[in-house]
Amino acid sequence: MHLSAANHRIPLSDGNSIPIIGLGTFSEPQWTPKGICATSVKAAIDIGYRHIDGAYIYQNEHEVGEAIQEKIAEGKVRREDIFYCGKLWATNHEPEMVRPTLERTLKTLQLDYVDLYIIEIPMALKVECHPYFTQPKLLKFCQQHEIVIVAYSPLGTSRNETWVNVSSPPLLKDELLNSLGKKYNKTAAQVVLRFNIQRGVVVIPKSFNPERIKENFQIFDFSLTEEEMKDIEALNKNIRFVEMLMWSDHPEYPFHDEY
Secondary structure, eight states, X not given: OOOOSSOOEEEOTXXXXXXXXXXXXXXXXXXXXXTHHHHHHHHHHHHXXXXXXXXXXXXOHXXXXXXXXXXXXXXXXXXXXXXXXXXXXXXXXXXXXXHXXXXXXXXXXXXXXXXXXXXOSXXXXXXXXXXXXXXXXXXXXXXXXXXXXXEXXXXXXXXXXXXXXXXXXXXXXXXXXXXXXXXHTOOHHHHHHHHHXXXXXXXXXXXXXXXXXXHHHOOSSOOOOHHHHHHHHTTOOOOOSXXXXXXXXXXXXXXXXXX
16 A cells, blocks of 8 residues: 555545544643634645544634635635544434534534544544554454544643543653654654554544644655564553543443453
């Protein structure tokens, strides 16, 4: 599978396709300046991103929509070039709430459709996946059944103790990942993202930093050897960063299951 900055979609089992790298737009509103999400999405589209991951609950979906509409108006992209993933949050799972919730998202985005609409929680298709949590058994199962995995927190995550397991060391400080970065003149983050896309795993790193958004996309001009891939796989600690323990007593809490 040859992937490039200009052509990095991979097929889905229904005949559609999904860009293998996307921009995550999760933010904590109280710490995020107004307008920074829109600026970041516009920058990402200019760089070459065609996959945007968002949600109404992030409270910035209107900025995502504004950015997409501006880039369409500029002629930079067409609507069909963009793959937008939205989410149905856990409080809206009642059947009669699904349609109005989706319609609210579409109105907020100023779009006629979304390309993927995920039910959260439990997670569907999207899972935590990175060198410290490689998900080998799940990945093998999904490959056998032509299911594409989308990896959230592909670079690890923030160290917010209220919802993150901080017992595992920061992923991007790993010695092997940094040594491989030096070899290829790349950062540890770029090595981590390259590792997953070589496995056919879609990554959606979140950033509102223009330089990091650009850096995260620069992963199509090198590749890891088979031995290096195995070395990175061996880093697996089988520990989640995102445990969401505040919901652990919920009957549909997904992380009690083997996968």
